[in-house]
Amino acid sequence: MLTTEHLTAEQLYATLKNIKVGGTVCHYSLKKCAEFVPIINEINELKQEQNAVILAHSYVSPEIVYGVADFVGDSYQLSKDAMTTDAQKIIFAAVRFMGETAQILNPEKEVLIPGLLDGCTLADSINAEEVKKLRAQFPNHTFVCYINTTAEVKAECDVCVTSANVYDIVQKIPNNQIYFLPDKLMGKNLVMEMHRRGVKKNIQYHEGTCYVHEEYEPSQIYEIRMEHPQVKVVSHPECRPEVCEASDFVGSTSQMLDYMLKTDAKDFLMLTECGLSARLQVEFPDKRLVGSCTLCRYMKSNSLLDILRVLKNPSDRDRVFLSEETRLKAHKCIEAMFHYTQG
Numbered sequence: 001m002l003t004t005e006h007l008t009a010e011q012l013y014a015t016l017k018n019i020k021v022g023g024t025v026c027h028y029s030l031k032k033c034a035e036f037v038p039i040i041n042e043i044n045e046l047k048q049e050q051n052a053v054i055l056a057h058s059y060v061s062p063e064i065v066y067g068v069a070d071f072v073g074d075s076y077q078l079s080k081d082a083m084t085t086d087a088q089k090i091i092f093a094a095v096r097f098m099g100e101t102a103q104i105l106n107p108e109k110e111v112l113i114p115g116l117l118d119g120c121t122l123a124d125s126i127n128a129e130e131v132k133k134l135r136a137q138f139p140n141h142t143f144v145c146y147i148n149t150t151a152e153v154k155a156e157c158d159v160c161v162t163s164a165n166v167y168d169i170v171q172k173i174p175n176n177q178i179y180f181l182p183d184k185l186m187g188k189n190l191v192m193e194m195h196r197r198g199v200k201k202n203i204q205y206h207e208g209t210c211y212v213h214e215e216y217e218p219s220q221i222y223e224i225r226m227e228h229p230q231v232k233v234v235s236h237p238e239c240r241p242e243v244c245e246a247s248d249f250v251g252s253t254s255q256m257l258d259y260m261l262k263t264d265a266k267d268f269l270m271l272t273e274c275g276l277s278a279r280l281q282v283e284f285p286d287k288r289l290v291g292s293c294t295l296c297r298y299m300k301s302n303s304l305l306d307i308l309r310v311l312k313n314p315s316d317r318d319r320v321f322l323s324e325e326t327r328l329k330a331h332k333c334i335e336a337m338f339h340y341t342q343g
């Protein structure tokens, strides 16, 4: 990533000029880069002065990813990356529940969230009280939560999973009765995958959805395949089962990038947030994107100016606060994931 102290507009433009996704939001001119550069340089100086580290989810704007981020990836990997640094302050450019995961794993560090929108359609679909009621309704089920949940929801569940390990962990859980939350579409994909693997599980799931991935339809894939017969379609397990079925590869954001790197194919349709498409255009310029992508309004509520603001003058709202009781219970849920992935 470009985290030199004194970046020039020409350097930033050279990195970002190939990005053509998400309408005008992610199109870059030399003039636009010249406006970003003084803010980027000020952030990078403050970061060093304050022993701070900036984590950026792949879905935030490219000027954050390539201008100021120390680590880029998915929420789980980023939270683990934060554990490897001696930085005392973490600026997490993503959504609040991802900052909470960083706080759960890094209790001695200060975690700040520059994004202006707190929740998202998926995480907001369930709260701790609703999980408690479901537990009373399904007392014999193991409660499995996706990492895209708040800390208070994780605190009420047994095992946390990511999009990369959900299938393997659910297969390993010794209980046949599973309640999966909050993503309905990932829950349906989970049921189908267990069936494909011949694993007998009774899986109930909650009704939440990620509005970014929910909007894709198989018809989009068929149309693109007619125009580009060689295209490889990659999708995320938060997409509808019919979409996943019609795709060449389904995986987490890091697994998608790995797949595209390893395959000889040139043309890709990426059914996920535009930030990942932008990373493809910057990091794999010999690959070609076809079709469109979708912007997540929650992820895109992070800006360079807000990162600068939380470094200079953070408010209480920008900080992640978790009670020690919630943090410890949520930590146990995440530790159960480590147990299944290491075992």
Ligand code: SF4
Pocket (backbone or CB within 6 Å): 059, 095, 120, 121, 122, 123, 148, 210, 211, 212, 213, 273, 296, 297, 298, 299
């Ligand atoms: S892409 Fe946006 S809406 Fe979907 S789970 Fe991530 S933060 Fe939530």
